[in-house]
Amino acid sequence: MTDLLRQEIKQTKPFESAAHEAFLNIQRTSDHLTRRLVEMMKPYSITPAQYNVLRILRGAGEKGLINKEIGERMLTFVPDVTRMLDRLESRGFVCRERGAEDRRLVTAFVTDAGKALLSELDEDLRLFHQQLFVECGDSEIEQLINILEKLRS
Numbered sequence: 001m002t003d004l005l006r007q008e009i010k011q012t013k014p015f016e017s018a019a020h021e022a023f024l025n026i027q028r029t030s031d032h033l034t035r036r037l038v039e040m041m042k043p044y045s046i047t048p049a050q051y052n053v054l055r056i057l058r059g060a061g062e063k064g065l066i067n068k069e070i071g072e073r074m075l076t077f078v079p080d081v082t083r084m085l086d087r088l089e090s091r092g093f094v095c096r097e098r099g100a101e102d103r104r105l106v107t108a109f110v111t112d113a114g115k116a117l118l119s120e121l122d123e124d125l126r127l128f129h130q131q132l133f134v135e136c137g138d139s140e141i142e143q144l145i146n147i148l149e150k151l152r153s
Contacts, residue, residue: 026151033132040128044121049078050088054118057094057110064097064109093117 005025006015015021037048046054056073057065065073067081078084085108088094093114099105110118133141 036132037128040124041121044117046117046121049074049076050084050093051118051121052076053081053084053088054093054110054114057108058115058118060109062109064107066105066107070108088114 005011005021005028008028009024015024034048041048041051052075053070056070060069067085070085071078071081074081085094085096089096091113093111094108095111096106096108099107136144
């Protein structure tokens with residue numbers, strides 16, 4: 001094992017276990033990747049969570065989704081999907097319609113402006129992902145995916 005994480009967090013003692021070190025490495029890496037993603041999205045004045053909502057709604061197509069369904073599909077937990085939709089709607093990226101049969105259900109849809117923003121971001125994100133994994137081969141990436149999926153199962 002390398003001591004890179006210990007150096008980064010200025011820890012002088014050894015970790016309790018390899019599992020503890022791995023866990024902290026995942027947390028540190030997640031934070032690092034999130035900060036880089038936030039910086040990449042700054043010119044678009046959008047957060048990664050807002051991008052995720054727009055991406056989910058684009059994938060839902062014409063039928064749109066209700067708040068609960070959006071929340072279930074989010075990559076990271078968002079406690080208030082309604083408030084996020086409010087912000088996206090005020091910027092013209094999302095529109096919402098109240099259900100005809102059940103007025104309590106509000107369905108959200110991505111607008112043409114939201115789709116245009118996503119189209120702009122698509123290429124930048126493709127390059128961003130390429131740059132992140134430039135030092136990794138396909139087999140290493142597949143191995144990483146398998147390990148991460150094991151941890152979540």
